[in-house]
Amino acid sequence: MRSFRTPSVFFGLVILAQFALNNASNFDELDPDANSQLKIKKLISLPRKNGVLSLHDADIDQLAKGPSRNYSLLVLIGTKVKDCEGCRIALEILENIALGWEGKSPSSNDLFFSFYDFYHDQSLIKEFGIERAPHIIHFPPTGYPSRADQLSDSDVFMSEERLANWIRLRTGHTIVPYVRPDYTKLKVFGVVAIIIGLPLIFGFVTFRTMSAFVSLGVILSMLSGAMWISINSPPWVISDGTKTHIYYPSRGGQLVFESVIIFGLYACTNLGLVLLTQKCRNLKGTKQSVCVLICLSMTVLGFNQLAEYYALKTGELPYHRSLL
Structure with a gap:
């Protein structure tokens, strides 16, 4: 009789342990609201400059791709290390839009703006097959970004009104860009x-x-x-009609x-x-x-x-x- 009880207790403990692991791994499914709040707190704690967060590969995997999100995340892909004038202008315009959003909804957690430096991180570049910068990706609250959630049109990046209108079409939020004081x-x-x-x-x-x-x-x-x-x-930028080549001196x-x-x-x-x-x-x-x-x-x-x-x-x- 003792030899029968011992395996029963053992298998019972194994079943309980497996059940506990399933509960831990399926936390998003069991309590999505709590998990979403944890992600929002993580976003708020990230480094921020002029309303734009600084994201890395680990942050993207946790905050942009995972389930249980009730917010939109805009990720501008560019670089601050190399001499990328288009990236600098696009980041400045996105900062003005982010500051305008903070001025309109200072306590809202429905929309976040972020910057992803491809000089330090490469996962998004490889995953989405990005070939030019600046490039922006909208991660919607549900689902995976579609082609319409991506933008690399330089004409849109050079205009605050056009970029704000594109964001309105993707997120449903109307934003008036912040106007910086002109000291000229x-x-x-x-x-x-x-x-x-x-x-x-x-x-x-x-x-x-x-x-x-x-x-x-x-x-x-x-x-x-x-x-x-x-x-x-x-x-130095040289175009041969089909491709644009960028040369950096050694x-x-x-x-x-x-x-x-x-x-x-x-x-x-x-x-x-x-x-x-x-x-x-x-x-x-x-x-x-x-x-x-x-x-x-x-x-x-x-x-x-x-x-x-x-x-x-x-x-x-x-x-x-x-x-x-």
Whole structure:
């Protein structure tokens, strides 16, 4: 009799353990509301900037693909690491929409905005076969994202109204994008005030000389090596009619060296002009002739070589004759 009871107790414990495991694994089915609230708390605890969450692969698996969700999740796929101007603009527009949603419904948990950096995570790229960025995916409260829940149209990403309208069609929520304050006029007023105020504060500096140096500083900062890098830096985009190819240089030293060359040529050109108009006029005789010759040579040489390097970089040929 004892040998019969022992297996019975053993099999009874096995059945109870299996039942407990089934209850734990089917928690979503048994109590979906509680599980959904846990996911919302997890979303709220994620890093957030301007209303946009930062998601990784583990967060996507848990918060976007799992069942028992009563919220919509918008995931913008792009990168902050590489030089992706379209990603930056799309993220800024999505942040304005997210801030507009928070201003309208500050305590609502029906809609969340997020950013997924494909430089660090790759699962969404492989799963949905994404070939271009920026790309946005809408994970609806129920079901799997369809083709209509995905967007990669650059024209839509460049307009807050169009992107907000697409979100309205997918989620049913009407959002007025947040309008950020524009400080452009204030900056212009500050620059004008500085230019006008400097001669009044420093009386020993004539307005003409000060204006020449201010102009030189503005020209060198706006048209220097830094601006040259901004215009000619990677990625270089080339289209052959069927595909778009993006090229990144293997070394950044070339860009640094080019920036130094262009900065020096701009400095040579503008310094020659300033000295020609400010310094040479105060000299007499042979000194004035030598000053004019040197300053004029600096101006012509600098400007001519700028045109030469422009032709080398762009393939176009502005009118010039190489002097070096």
